[in-house]
Amino acid sequence: MKFLVINGPNINMLGIREPEIYGRQDYAALVGFIEESARELGAEAECFQSNHEGAIVDAIQQAYGRFDGIVINPAAYTHTSVAILDALKAVAIPTVEVHISDVDSREDFRRVSYAGMAAIKTIKGLGFEGYRQAMAELAGFLNARS
Ligand code: DQA
Secondary structure, three states: OEEEEEEOOOHHHOOOOOHHHHOOOOHHHHHHHHHHHHHHOOOEEEEEEOOOHHHHHHHHHHOOOOOOEEEEEOHHHHHOOHHHHHHHHHHOOOEEEEEOOOHHHOOHHHHOOOHHHHOOEEEEOOOOHHHHHHHHHHHHHHHHHO
């Protein structure tokens, strides 16, 4: 089972960026955690991060036929990007949306998620652990489907 884990803008600033919201661990630590969690599930994870909406759309398109599942934290593009939603719908790869913070308890504009409309599940507010749960959710979904 192969998962593509996509992180959007400013996730590369983890550890520096608003640590009271996003924690003190950096993006490299997140990648290590995701790779280890995937191994524990008997799966493989490839991580991709970009600050650019089009690059994220390209990564989703290129996942077609190559990955069994997508975990995506579109970061700020969550709340604005119809292009990312359309790309997820186009490839129709089972997707779980993740947010490190609890977006529901923050500003109102963070309650809207376009990408979430194409996701089988959304996990919020669990920090890095959310990515592990997202991959476990995908593994369960894919096993039940096969
Ligand atoms: C985020 C929440 C978004 O609202 C924000 O723009 C981010 C990160 C999260 O992981 O909690 O950049 O997706």
